[in-house]
Amino acid sequence: MTEKHPIKQVPGFTAEELVSKIGFCAQLKGGVIMDVVNAEQARIAEEAGACAVMALERVPADIRKHGGVARASDPDMIVGIQKAVSIPVMAKVRIGHFVEAQMLEAMEVDCIDESEVLTPADEQFQIDKRVFKTPFVCGCRDLGEALRRIHEGAAMIRTKGEAGTGNVVEAVRHMRALMSQIRELRGMDDKQLEKKATELRVPCELVAWVAESQRLPVPNFSAGGIATPADAALMMQLGAQAVFVGSGIFKSGDPQKRARAIVRAVTHFEDPKVLIEVSKGLGEPMVGIDINTLPAHERLAGRGH
């Protein structure tokens, strides 16, 4: 059997960007990236087997609770976390806030999340991620949003989900939309692909690439509302290659145990026996929020375009 090589030429990416940016993201596959707010949590995450940590001042559940403008974190806090662990450290910037991104790059953060969880800084433009050497991850709700971010230079895509709710329903909606829209491209002729590209506002060659390869040209992860090992395995079975867990771990009763359980669940995402074993006696999960009770202005996934 000859399978096409996973990292082949992708429209808009130089060969160097392909291997170093996408190559970095590829190393995180099959892993769990955990939100942490201090060095102690970062160490717990690393010991539990996290493949990276996301350094931020408040987890999404608290951002939701406290309101106000959420911005990039205090550099001191990020440096403290970088010193505490040997695994990659990511951090978030506001949508469109390229100066926050310049600062994170100068601090040698391993990956930048241009995130809807923080308050957007620009309602018209997202960051031109091509000019950075640091890989970026961006959220999406569907194929169009994913491809627009990739066209801007994102080296990794994650579902947006609805962060800080402990409710996986939006992440599922976004992953299903993405995967089914990729399948819909199969068998389209040149004219149809051109029309699709216009509709999605991206170059036709990018759409044609996805139509032929039947996947995104960059790693495809999931985030937003994952709270249990079963949630993580669900996202993996739906097509995610790794998961981000935000509030789900450190807002639960026993973060250490839950972190370990979710790490194992991602490795064995197709093995219900392991999932049963790791789900036993985890203590209280984070309290969830029914998405339907959230007023439109409190939904983070609507940020960005």
Added chain:
Amino acid sequence: MVTEPLVGVLALQGDFLDHEAALQAHGLRTRQLRSAPDLVGIDALVLPGGESTTMLTLLGVEGLWGPLGEVLHTGLPVLATCAGMILLAERVENPSQRSYGLLPITVVRNGYGRQLHSGSFVLQSEVLPRGTTGTFIRAPRITAVGSDCTVLARRGDDPVLVQKGAVLAACFHPELQEDHPVTALFAAQVRARCGGAAVATTRAQALA
């Protein structure tokens, strides 16, 4: 009927799928390894890149540390890249951590710096084609090599591809590049070492 050699790829975390695709392009069969029973019947082994701390944690939790060590000591062909190489090193620094010690090398984790310093670099080698590059991602740096370990390629002065017996280890990621010569080199070693006997064993186990 001749069966192609079966390469087990450690699939606890990391870019194991890229390794599988690269090996399959050379006509080899692959199997993902997540627990001890998966080790039965493999002819060769790949320890991929990813996070070595994640892999170490899971090797412990899955009860795989011992069984994998036994398989490693049988002398089957092994390709270990990046985090995989760290698992095999005799000595690991920054920080120090548990390893199999199969390769007489000292490695410093993230020895070339954080992701900002990742990239492709031309390798100096007598065995690889001229101009071959390696992709280094937060790569480990080899700072000492034992006398019974052969250096096959260097990046500047640093050894980055080493071999001892059937074990081939790289600081970089051949699986990220199409048709990388290191993948070809490993595939050739698997075929040479597996010859008839190992493949016959695999078939016997498959039939059992």
